[in-house]
Amino acid sequence: MLEVRNLRKEYGGLIAVKGVSFTLRPGDIFGFIGSNGAGKTTTIRMIATLLEPTSGTAILDGADIIRNPMEIRRMIGYMPDFFGLYEDIKVWEYLDLFAALYRVPANRRGHVVDNVLELTDLTVKKDAYVQSLSRGMQQRLCLAKCLVHDPKLLLLDEPASGLDPRARAELKELILELGRMGKIVIVSSHILPELSDFCNTVGIIERGELLAFGPVNQIVRDLRQARQLVVKTLNPDRSVEAFLSTRQGVQAIAPGTDGDVRIEFNGELEDQAELLAALVHEGYRVVGFREEQANLQDVFLELTTGAVN
Amino acid sequence: MKWNLEEAVWNNPMMIEVTRFRRRYLTLEKSNAANVLGLGMLVVVVVGAILLVLSTGGTVSPISLIYLQTALFCFTIPNAAHAAIAGEREKRSWDMLLVAPVSHAQIVAGKYLAVLVSIAVLASACGVCILFAGFTFPYTDWPKLLLAEIISITFAVLVASFTLFISARNRRAFTALGIVLGTLLLCIAILPAFWALLTSGMEAFTEIGFYLNPFFAISQVDRPYGSLRNGGPWVYGLPHAFLYLLLSVVLLQWASMTLTFADNEKRFLPQPQKDA
Numbered sequence: 001m002l003e004v005r006n007l008r009k010e011y012g013g014l015i016a017v018k019g020v021s022f023t024l025r026p027g028d029i030f031g032f033i034g035s036n037g038a039g040k041t042t043t044i045r046m047i048a049t050l051l052e053p054t055s056g057t058a059i060l061d062g063a064d065i066i067r068n069p070m071e072i073r074r075m076i077g078y079m080p081d082f083f084g085l086y087e088d089i090k091v092w093e094y095l096d097l098f099a100a101l102y103r104v105p106a107n108r109r110g111h112v113v114d115n116v117l118e119l120t121d122l123t124v125k126k127d128a129y130v131q132s133l134s135r136g137m138q139q140r141l142c143l144a145k146c147l148v149h150d151p152k153l154l155l156l157d158e159p160a161s162g163l164d165p166r167a168r169a170e171l172k173e174l175i176l177e178l179g180r181m182g183k184i185v186i187v188s189s190h191i192l193p194e195l196s197d198f199c200n201t202v203g204i205i206e207r208g209e210l211l212a213f214g215p216v217n218q219i220v221r222d223l224r225q226a227r228q229l230v231v232k233t234l235n236p237d238r239s240v241e242a243f244l245s246t247r248q249g250v251q252a253i254a255p256g257t258d259g260d261v262r263i264e265f266n267g268e269l270e271d272q273a274e275l276l277a278a279l280v281h282e283g284y285r286v287v288g289f290r291e292e293q294a295n296l297q298d299v300f301l302e303l304t305t306g307a308v309n
Numbered sequence: 310m311k312w313n314l315e316e317a318v319w320n321n322p323m324m325i326e327v328t329r330f331r332r333r334y335l336t337l338e339k340s341n342a343a344n345v346l347g348l349g350m351l352v353v354v355v356v357g358a359i360l361l362v363l364s365t366g367g368t369v370s371p372i373s374l375i376y377l378q379t380a381l382f383c384f385t386i387p388n389a390a391h392a393a394i395a396g397e398r399e400k401r402s403w404d405m406l407l408v409a410p411v412s413h414a415q416i417v418a419g420k421y422l423a424v425l426v427s428i429a430v431l432a433s434a435c436g437v438c439i440l441f442a443g444f445t446f447p448y449t450d451w452p453k454l455l456l457a458e459i460i461s462i463t464f465a466v467l468v469a470s471f472t473l474f475i476s477a478r479n480r481r482a483f484t485a486l487g488i489v490l491g492t493l494l495l496c497i498a499i500l501p502a503f504w505a506l507l508t509s510g511m512e513a514f515t516e517i518g519f520y521l522n523p524f525f526a527i528s529q530v531d532r533p534y535g536s537l538r539n540g541g542p543w544v545y546g547l548p549h550a551f552l553y554l555l556l557s558v559v560l561l562q563w564a565s566m567t568l569t570f571a572d573n574e575k576r577f578l579p580q581p582q583k584d585a
Contacts (some may be wrong), residue, residue: 048408049408050404050407050408070410073408073409073410074410076325076408078404078405078408080404080405082400082401083401083404083405084397084400084401084402085402086402087331088329088332088333089325089328089329089332093325093328097322097325098405098409100322100325101322101323101406101409101411102409102410141407145405213499242424
């Protein structure tokens with residue numbers, strides 16, 4: 001389990017991270033969302049023991065990043081947003097080096113290297129020089145490097161940046177697989193729709209402050225108490241809006257695009273069904289009736305102002 | 310910073326640096342044009358020197374080749390080692406190394422031993438020429454030749470430590486190279502020249518100022534023993550080797566304490582402003 005407790009980082013007068021706290025359990029895939037300069041990378045680097053927090057701490061399975069940094073390092077895999085690989089060594093040598101750095105016994109290293117190469121689909125490149133790999137493959141190699149010691153926590157800072165759609169899809173599958181293996185995965189990204197696809201928990205950070213944390217659905221629910229319904233009828237006229245405004249639970253009505261009507265509705269699914277039945281009963285020829293789900297991007301835009309430190 | 314020999318050398322995964330170094334500078338495989346050119350030039354210089362020694366029929370003093378070797382060290386070692394740490398910072402591979410459970414001492418030891426390989430290769434290549442000259446030169450004094458070689462090699466070890474130290478304190482490999490070459494030029498040529506001008510006529514003072522200069526030390530070793538200022542290997546030769554090695558240890562220790570990284574962060578943050 002990872003407990004981040006009131007993590008704070010100051011650079012002179014600048015507060016980069018203001019007391020961030022959250023808890024993650026094995027198998028959690030946590031999407032860390034924020035604009036550039038919001039404090040994501042600083043938070044990740046503090047958890048990775050690369051930056052000393054001004055105050056606060058993080059505890060991974062009982063080990064503290066301040067008191068036991070070496071123990072933490074043995075339990076984490078860190079993939080920075082920008083990284084360089086040693087170009088003058090072969091793929092297997094690179095992984096073998098990191099396996100050795102992470103104290104994987106010499107007699108197991110070959111097996112471990114083969115396993116992570118297979119997991120990251122790089123087996124065919126085992127004997128290739130690192131410099132000959134494409135950007136996507138280098139990204140996968142970096143991820144493979146993070147896995148050689150079977151870490152409990154993976155810190156992936158913008159892992160999908162610069163990848164083509166296919167490589168992104170493969171990376172997503174890989175991260176999901178890692179989550180299924182029981183690892184805690186922290187992923188920071190700007191590509192919100194992708195994050196909501198595979199993260200079971202998200203955190204939205206702005207100006208170093210964690211504005212929201214939890215499962216995507218819960219954050220959406222917390223932000224929007226009322227449901228957003230979209231009703232579309234044949235030959236729409238103003239009478240639909242007038243009729244809807246008289247119904248219980250309807251809080252606000254606004255004409256939408258393409259002749260539909262958008263309703264802010266406070267009620268449960270049963271109430272929605274009754275509203276639809278009433279429309280039909282009243283003689284309106286309903287061709288569309290759906291609840292519009294807020295997505296991560298809506299939530300992000302609603303919660304944040306775009307300000308940076 | 311604790312230095313444990315077993316952890317730093319025998320059980321140090323960073324020894325792969327030696328392989329990387331060998332691949333980068335000592336093979337044609339996967340090497341770039343500049344390195345191939347450098348390697349080619351080394352071969353040409355060594356072969357040329359041997360041919361010169363043989364063709365002149367014993368008129369080339371082996372000590373003069375040790376001067377040449379020392380000068381070669383001053384250029385080749387900084388070129389080979391300047392990017393050892395600064396280059397990693399520049400390429401952004403540094404963070405991944407620092408986040409691994411490896412000590413700073415192990416990182417420095419791995420990088421340093423790789424540089425020592427270059428000294429070994431150069432010293433071996435030059436050693437062949439020096440041996441040729443030693444056997445053909447009629448006045449070769451082998452103990453003095455050995456002492457001069459010790460001064461030259463221990464100075465090379467110091468240059469390697471200094472380069473690694475400067476590399477550890479810089480984020481740009483090219484800056485590190487400039488600082489090392491500039492410092493060597495200043496300490497070996499420019500300052501001694503000024504000192505010689507200032508102390509002209511006061512030979513003892515000149516000698517004190519020049520004491521640690523390897524070229525001067527080698528020239529003193531080459532003098533006949535028994536002169537007033539020359540007390541033999543205990544004045545010129547062994548103290549130099551000891552001091553060069555001592556300085557190397559200090560610089561390496563300092564380098565391992567300098568492997569900071571947090572300051573990299575500041576570069577990517579905007580100008581400080583009050584939190585709103």
